[in-house]
Amino acid sequence: MAEERIGVFVCNCGTNIAKIVDAGAVTQAVKEIPGVAVARSYKYMCSNPGQEMIAADIREFALSRVVVAACSPRMHEGTFRKAVEHGGINPYFLEMANIREQCSWVHDDPVAATEKAKALTRAAVLRVKYHEPLEKRSVPMCPATLVIGGGIAGLTAALELAEADQQVYLVERQDRLGGNVARLDLTAPYLDSARDLLRDRVVRVTRHPRIQVLLESRLVELKGFVGNFRPTVKTAAGELLHLEVGSVVVCTGYQEFDAARVRQYGYGRLPDVVTSFELEVMLRKGKVETRAGKKPRHVAIIHCVGSRSREFHPYCSRVCCMTGLKYAHEIKSAIPDAYVSDLYVDMSAFGKGCEDFYKKAAEARTLFLMYEKNHAPEIRLAGTDPEDGMLITMKERLSGEQIEIPSDLVVLMVGMEPRSDSDEMAHLVNISRDKDGWFIESHPKLDPVATTTDGVFIAGACQSPKDIPDSVAQARAAAARILAKIDQGEIAVDAVYAEVREEYCSGCRVCNELCPYTAIEYDETARRSHVISAACKACGCCVAACPSGAIKARHFTDQQIFAQIEGVL
Amino acid sequence: MAFEPRIVGFLCNWCSYTGADLAGTSRVKYAPNVRIIRVMCSARIDPTFVLKALSEGADGVLICGCHPGDCHYVEGNYKAVRRFAALKRVLRAYGIEEERVRLEWVSASEGVRFAEIVNDMTERTRKLGPSRVKPQLMADAAAR
Secondary structure (H helix, E strand, C coil), X not given: CCCCCEEEEEECCXXXXXXXXXXXXXXXXXXXXXXXXXXXXXXXXXXXXXXXXXXXXXXXXXXXXXXXXXXXXXXXXXXXXXXXXXXXXXXXXXXXXXXXXXXXXXXXXXXXXXXXXXXXXXXXXXXXXXXXXXXXXXXXXXXXEEEECCCHHHHHHHHHHHCCCCCEEEECCCCXXXXXXXXXXXXXXXXXXXXXXXXXXXXXXXXXXXXXXXXXXXXXXXXXXXXXXXXXXXXXXXXXXXXXXXXXXXXXXXXXXXXXXXXXXXXXXXXXXXXXXXXXXXXXXXXCCCCCCXXXXXXXXXXXXXXXXXXXXXXXXXXXXXXXHHHHHXXXXXXXXXXXXXXXXXXXXXXXXXXXXXXXXXXXCCEEEECCCCCCCEEEECCCCHHHCEEEEXXXXXXXXXXXXXXXXXXXXXXXXXXXXXXXXHHHHCCCECCCCCECCCECCCECCECCCCCEEECHHHCCCCCHHHHHHHXXXXXXXXXXXXXXXXXXXXXXXEEECCCXXXXXXXXXXXXXXXXXXXXXXXXXXXXXXXXXXCCCHHHHHCCCCCEEECCCCHHHHHHHHHHHC | CCCCCCEEEXXXXXXXXXXXXXXXXXXXXXXXXXXXXXXXCHHHCCHHXXXXXXXXXXXXXXXXXXXXXXXXXXXXXXHHHHHHHHHHHHHHHCCCCHHHEEEEECCCCCHHHHHHHHHHHHHHHHHHCCCCHHHHHHHHHHHC
């Protein structure tokens, strides 16, 4: 093997790494390794000067390989590959050592953490010697898009794409478009009608020549890969529709929390305890009344039903605080002499226009009563006849007193939860869910609409509880990402895939059966197997299985991993 | 000086490596004894990687993949399980304590679980004491 000239760049990440790991000591240690031509530490390797330093050193020291010891490669591998390429060598001549997420952030002892960082960096240095130049492949990009879910996010994404003259297939399980927004009356904080917001979009989507709306339909299979997906959709008529699309946007939204799970609220047992969605129905009819048909004099709105609780969902559902205030406002306008109280844990009015809305509700003499998280109020009938109304007992936190309030109608602000079929959807399109069941984005801050599967995007409340403006923003962002790819006409796919070195292949066909993507073909005449590189997703299963060692996992070769093992020990 | 086990971790890129990263972003603290090597899928982990690690002086090897049913590559983790079973037979045949090698499922959201596994494995390996594989190999080589 030719003598490689390796440059090692150890990042301080401000104090994120340097506080625990002695970056200088790591730099000194790697200088001892044969082949290391230059080693430096710098405060932020990912910054412009940091990247320029790498490129300049490649030229000045005629480096053939680069190691960056910094954050997780899942964070900045792409960044540093570009920097290395900018320096004039193949981008795959880079290896990263993860000394932040898997070292400085998880250890307290500076000595042990520094030793570990040295080992991880040494492993990267030994590995990078065996790196091979790889060329990015490009495949044609199919310009059509599959949008799953016809709620506000799906409608928005579909329109955005279709208005750029691209074909869209919009798949919706129900027999109509609109999703959960179609169940609302007015929206907070500006009190726009949800129907008005939707109507125009639904009409435009339905009539758009570039959008094919498939109602009462669902995705049953998704094959292929970015730019070349082959979804199968089961339509209302029961037929299987085979489509070809380049991208997929999942906009499957949320379902409401089942209020009956909170026993002390008596939902399902007490006739005048209703959910927020049931109140929306009353508001749309313009008739807020008890089951017996009376105008309620006392209305209580209970917040955080199923949300922010130890027992149910730990997260905040984000929209209920403002929706609760909206109800206070709407009930007051419908029944001016009603007493409305809001039973809340914390009032979150973080959005644009929301704090003003809260003030307005307070001025309209809504009674705000604070209860303790995990100590929900209890509701019971005031007498034997449900028509006598109910009594709510609670410990009011601000006064510290145990209080009892009368109520003719109780509204439960049910939170959002992942749809019960979200697990199935995650499997179909090969994306992950977080601990609460929401779909996981590629990066929580910097890449909020992409997923770990290239070409599959998420938008709206299927990613986490979200209001209408945030759902719309995400849907448009996903559409913009897709349009940018369509515009390029082809997409670069990773150069990492498996290949059969046919001279070693015995034609045993063990690998043929193992490949989950049927990407390995057998040539009957030559009696050899070979990998269809565009279909290979680089899992490496066949590589570990090949009895002759004939299959090579590019960028994850046995040699590279062996070198890494030697390095960490 | 007290014995500090050296453990090599092979983690799949999509679930377990991401889970380990999440432990970092969440600042969950755990023992510094495991050194992680990233592979795309637990199905890539050739049993020879484990044997190589043990022969290079590792006191333990930790393999982590996606939970059953959650594999990014459909079913790579099931293949990893079967290889793991075969590997255990090999270890037994060589007289290597089976507990030195462990297979665990860690999802992308299980940073805390990853930290717990590392701590537990470190503790157990510490109790087992240093692996005899490398010294034995060196002694054998010297005798030859």
